Amino acid sequence: MTVRRTNPDRLAPASGFSHAVTATGSRLVFLAGQTALDARGAVVGTTLPEQFETALANLLTALAAAGGSPSDLCRVTVYTTDVGAYRSHAPDLGRVWRRLAGRDYPAMALIGVVRLWDEQALVEIDGTAVLP
Template sequence: MSLDRRNPAELSPPAGFSHAVVATGSRVVFLAGQTALDGHGAVVGDTLPEQFETALSNLLTALAAAGGAPRDLARVTVYATDVADYRAHTPELGRIWRRLAGRDYPAMAVLGVVRLWDDRALVELDGFAVLP
């Protein structure tokens, strides 16, 4: 399996994402949306960074259960109930990402949504990975 991250010079420099990821491999893992739910199904954390860390940890736990690692992520979509809050916390969210997932960034998008399934959830992440 290989993921070839492409960031053309003609586009603005990416920060915390890759513009394109070319994936070659034999297995694709589709990862369901993960929020800041704990093992009992309760949302934990009151701030976006706290919830982001738990949601990302949950996504990576699901990926590991499928035999993958953070470097295998080809695409991640972030759904935020308050994009301005997300933007305000971008440096902290970047540090959380690098600590948990490293610097091999997938193609990413952040979408503003009215609400998520659980009223207390501030952020949700889903994605897919390509494994050998």
């Protein structure tokens, strides 16, 4: 499998994401939205960074169970109930991403939502990966 991340000079600098990702491989993995649920199904963490870390770890756990790794992620969508808080915590969230997933950034989008399935959830992350 090959993944090529493209960030054209004519676009704003990509910080924490890639503008385009081209992937070739034989298997697509569609990852369901993950929130900060623990193994018992309870939301853990009260701050956006705490919940982001758990949600990302859950996403990566599902990806690993499907045979993938963070570098296989090609597309990620982050849903949050507070875009302002997400922006203000962006440096912290970036550190969490790099610690758990490395520096191979997928194409990403952030979407503000009124609420998520679990009322206590502040963030949900889904994604698509391409595996060899």
